[in-house]
Amino acid sequence: MQSNRVPGLSIAIVRGDQAKSTGYGFASVKSQEPCTADTLFDIASSSKSLTAAAIALLVEDAKYSGVQYDSLMSELLPDDFVMSDELHTKTVTVDDLLGHHTGMPGHDDSYMGIRATEPDDARSITRNLRNLAVTAPPRTRYIYCNMMYTVLTHLIETKSGQQFDTFLQERIFDRLGMTSSSLQPKSARARGHDHRLAKGHIWDKKSASYREFDAVDCPEGQGAGSVISSANDFIKFLSALIDRNDPITEDVYQGLTRPRSERSANHRQRTVGIDRIFYTAGMDLYWQGEHAVLGHSGDITGFGSRFVFLPDLKFGAVVMGNSSGTNSVAAQLFREFITEVVNSDMARQQLKAVAGRDVPMKLPEVRMHPKSDSQDHPTGMAKAKGVKGKDQKRDSPEVKVVSQRTMALGAYTGDYWNPGYHNMRVEMRENELFIDATDRSMGFTARLKHRRDQSLYDAHVRDAFDTGDEVLMTEFTIEDDKVVRMGMDLEPLIRDLIWFDKVGNK
Template identity: 25%
Template sequence: MKHLLSLTFLAILCSITFTCTAQSYVKKADSLFYIHEQENGPGLSIIVSKNGEPLYKNHTGFSNIEHQIPINDDTRFLVGSISKQFTVFSMLLLEQQNKLSIDDPITKYLPELKALPHQITIRMLANHTNGFRNNTDLNGLRGRSDQDLIGQREMVFLLLRQRGLNFEPGERFQYNNAGYVLLAEIVTRVSGIPFQEFVRERIFKPLNMTSSQFINGSTSVITKKANSYYKNKDKYHYYPMNRSIVGSTGLYTTTQDLIKWTQIFVDSKLGSPAIISKMIQPSTLNSGEKIPYGLGLETKNYRGVKVIFHGGGDAAFRAYLLHIPEHNFTVAVAGNYESFNPLTIAYGMIDVFLEQSLTPKTTPSNPKPTKTQLEAYTGTYQVFPGFYIHIKSRRDSLFLQPHNTTNEVFLPVISENSFQFTPRQHSKLVFGKDELLWHFSDFSYPAKKVTLTPIDNSQIQIEEYLGTFYNDELQTTYTFVKKGEKIIAKHAFNSDVELVPIDKDSFITDSSILGRVDFERNEQNIIISCKISGQTAYNIPFIKYRE
């Protein structure tokens, strides 16, 4: 009897201890979650699960501010680039059926692209080493935005007209959405059914993801859908999303359905283990260099555990999905306002629930760089075509100054060659020899040190550059006119932009889509064309109309 009482007491004690521990986790998770609460505004939804069962679940804010509809379990968010893993999985299901190979040249399925200067494989579309100009920049140059009714057919047609690339395929990694739009088109052509239908029948239904769907045209009705919002002068404004592009984005889903999806990383109940292995395998450049991005997914080591992850952002929606196979642990978070950065809460939940399994957080013992090192980092760097930053050293500190501005940003030291970019969460600059890598959340942008020679309009003949220039791939024109002593680029739909001389026959602007314009001359020294470059669309040729 005494033994039975002891066992009973022990069971009660364990139950109390477990309950207290669970409550402690929830309290810590709540403290992370409610930092993001917006009074009478948009919000977010999160689920943290282990073995497919929720450890923590919470919602806050409105999915629709106008009608005061709260976010709940059934709220569907546009999850942006999280869509990409479903696109790749669809492609690999077709490969499993021997209907294609991911190492096939894309021209086997997209013969319209035979005029491209280099061969591109399906794999290159999926791992962002293809060199395609990003469709966001291409649309912007045409004067098209998220508020316009841009459908999948229009976007595919635009990409299939492209005749140039940013770089030779396989030479570098450059994240872009164009490759995934084309992947969705290949799924459609090979399977014989629309991409949206393929994903619904082959993925969503088998996994019982009943609240997930890819948008199918601007008139699609998506029930329980959240709207997205941005804040301006303490007021929230509706951010419309009229694009209906899929492959790179376009998935509306719930955090609950995303949890269901990640179980394929563990039990492979859909497809095969080989499919998941291909998706998370780091990619290899032509040089042999390994990059962490696989096929629609990326992996990293976080405090000693392997994390499979991808984020997403479209319009003002923000989302993040991560999975730790070793612990069958998942975090799915989605929000509907622009300033929400999901990385803080996603990785914070790992710290809360897996703390005992993680390596301790460490701080570099001597992070401060020497004065010589700081001086070596100073100079001018080109991040994108036409976008330059100046790194300055002063009082044993570094500062960042965008070109043609007087604004300076102090860069706090993280380590000898790493500095925090404080205006944006999870952002830092890491310096190498005459180069730097600018990290924005999970993205990184390489920049090379350059030398700029001062030049002004008095040193050029403005009249030489005036005229109207046309590009057939985009089917759009830009006209360069003189206004006072300035050259202004005019477009039918885009705002006027001033061209600022940066070199002989080369100009930059403060526009991300029209970052740099390089004029070209014939043998008679007459300007006959120009090449326009944006952040991720380089050297697009425009031919000058004859007068």
């Protein structure tokens, strides 16, 4: 925990009919509040497993017979689900959204957060799909896409007539006795759980201390994240998956664990014998020897979570923590847990008793094989560190090379508009071009540094917590000595910049 800068950690384990849990460190470093197994965390993308379970319950409910895994999204939501080309609109199914198999990249900077003048919600996120470029045909490539899980919550709300948080509460949390779980931090506070909410933490190298903050509401990201839970609560969900406890029936379980897309394992995974990883519905699936391993992770600024379960060995574990280093700790713990369980006498005995019951022992086939390696999971509110896309995009149009900028900086300032990414304002701050995009869900600021000619700049990006230093290629289009467009490398999987037209130009 210390080496990974994790101030507080909660762990719960279930093995057979026994569950144990504990906590380590502090839920808040500032107040020295101890972290326990009942401490509440934002579990980030681990929430996708619960969204997928909600969809599975909708599919298995006879009242909603029109909602099936192979149903076309454009038929279920004819007014709202329109993608940027006809092929995707007429092809993409519920299954494709669950398995990150739609061909849509993340576009994580396109959705507006609670600080925006017009914040996004599940419906507006869905309706904005038509304005966002795809990067691959449907079912040809695993591409992790947060917002498609938000779109799934819009489907749930439209068909059930309930808000997503109510559906989760009534159909999953209440039935599993997950009395401390809710959607969004504000719901946890409204239920009197404020004192149990962990603070998010960021390690500040300069001061050699933690910066601390409250968990943030993210209604525009519901379904992709934003579930608040504890280790003691979430282990009940894992137990239900393992034992098929109500509301997780056998049909619901099979729907959740069926492989939908595939990606190659990374180098570290291959060194421990994992060659192929499948995505089911809100969960990864791989094999450790003969044993199926399912799970997911979540990572946003200040919080992390990870869960895993081996269904044929009746083992599950969840780890939650209050910094982005949580998943590194969880990965080390899970390697030890899985090795111990797989090698134990109990595991070998149980394998004989339940062989073939839960998942096939041979590798399954998905409908189409991916054409490239995996897309890493987005990190949530924080933008990734490092240089992105500078050598991947096309360079600027052929222009006379000028070593010095000659146009006045004021010529570049103003509002720029893109239908999918909305407004981006360039202003002057400390004699530099500056963008304040903290109104976005994954908010950031950018200082634009001149690179070459009159048009090429590097945007030095820091997230809303003033951490990181990502460098994005930025290009301005100049016509008749006027700046008319700005392009930014906001989506690395698109083979072009995201272009914004300058507002007010005729």
